[in-house]
Amino acid sequence: MSGSTYDQLRTLYRTLLVYATVGVLILSIGIVQFAYFERPGQASGVTARIVGVYEYDPTSHKTVGPDRSEFPRSEEFAAVVDWSSLPSNLIVDARWYDTFGSMRGAVGPAHPSALTDHGVVPVEAPEGFHLVLPGRYTFVVERLQDGVPVEVLGRRFVVVDRS
């Protein structure tokens, strides 16, 4: 093998190693980012009681019917949270996320005692849409620290059918 040939191959090899170093740096930033939002040692042992997910009447702002996990697009629905199940010193909120991970309705953040009048948390259609989009929806009750959600105290999944 001639010297120049090996040098050129070595240049390619070293260039790739430099790229890989940048890659490691990017992945490390990702791990730090993950650790910041998923802080270790945050498990408080507290559990929020989600009473259920029900069909929602937007005119009376009340839920109707039985607890369900599947809804057609034509129906509005809401989760009901028993805020009294949580210690009053926590800062909490409740949120709906749609199938794309976008927030579709929330209450809080506040102390649980301040949310007792907001036990019903309805899901909202995206701006400009008549109905909610189909797919899997996630409802969570979260504990916040320094304005950042650090723990999920309760969680429910709901499927919205395409029909």
Next chain:
Amino acid sequence: MITSTTPPAADPESRLRPPRYRIAVAVAALVVLALIASSILNYVFLDTIPGRASLYGLLAVALITLGTYILVRAFNRDRATRRNQLIRAGVLIGLGVLLWLLVIDVFLYTQSAGPGVAAVCALACLPTTAFGLLVVRRMDRNHKEPWRLVLVAAAWGAIVATSLVVWGETIWESSAQHALVPGPGLDTSLAFMAGILEELAKGLAVLLLFLVMRNDFDDVVDGIVYGAAVGLGFNFMESVSYMTNLYSIFSPEGQGGIAAGIQWYGRQVLGLFFGHATYTAYIGAGIGIARQLPAMRQKVFAIVAGFIVAIAGHFSWDAWVNLFPIQNTIFGLVEIHLRTLIMTGPFTAGVIALLLFGIRYEGQNLVDQLRKEAATGQGAILADEVPVLASPWRRLRQRLQAFNRAGLPGYFRVSRLQTAQLDLAMERWHRERQEIDTPLEAEQQLRERVIQLRHWIAA
């Protein structure tokens, strides 16, 4: 009439071949096991339409895998055996594709958007993907890869790699959604999922090509071409999947066509070369560089480095794409393009730099070998042919001159001669670097083939 047969591809007694093939068999066995496990897991635990599609699609994936294997091996056999092998491969691949389309239509797309929409989406993605493959193959200016292998790479990316990631992504996503706080933490986890699992699945296809078809996997340039082809195949299937899914979600609001169209533009125009093609090209580059490195430790480092860059590039897009502000105005259209350019552009520029350097490196060595072959005086390459063979433009001009003289047959005859001469130079280069396991008689057969082709053209 010339009966052009490929020279024996490998020495059966070579001590290089058995370990390489054993690794290939082990990787293939892992792929098969992963596919079977994924299908069963999906079916048992998900009990959804995609789960059923995955299970019933297993046979289609197996047929296509076996068919492509027979296809690529067929070209290393003599003419009589090759025909039978090609027919077998064609039948298997045809059956596999039909079965796959049936499964996809019936269980997946029909359920969400209907077979008509699925067909339209697939048809819309075909020309752009074909254009991408054409460009990627033409990037190898000195020594183009055979179409059959480029298409096999794309098919693996589209069918095998996408099938491989189904179970892993489903389990990861489901676990993360049950355990993590929704928001940036969950998004970061899912970005790691896509980067790691999808690049591993696509990279396996490039690795298998390298292990099984090393005679057509020469260096970093070939690696980039095969890697990008796998990425384009994967991008094709992912585009069809996203387009049909979004169509079905937004069609009740009368915006199904717009949603699918935006996906098509984002993935098949804007992201055609900037997304999966770029990421997997890095894996190919790593394997291509490893192919020529002398020490095992360096080979391993190069392959791992390629995977790391691919995973990092993919991760950075998925994790941070939402950080780039897109206004809800007409300027938002400009911002969408800027976002792709700024976030994926540096990765694409990096792989283009490797490609250009690789082409230069390959070109210099081919010219060196062409000169050495001309100096032997055996007649396969003449001294005055060296400058022509060294320049893609002059080669094209020579083919066009043949076209003017003798039409298309003349063009293709000269093309075949040029390819055979470059094959000989490439063979000589690998032999000089002691990185080839074909016997010396293969080189002599290549030489004789060139001389036969030359006589044929003269006649």
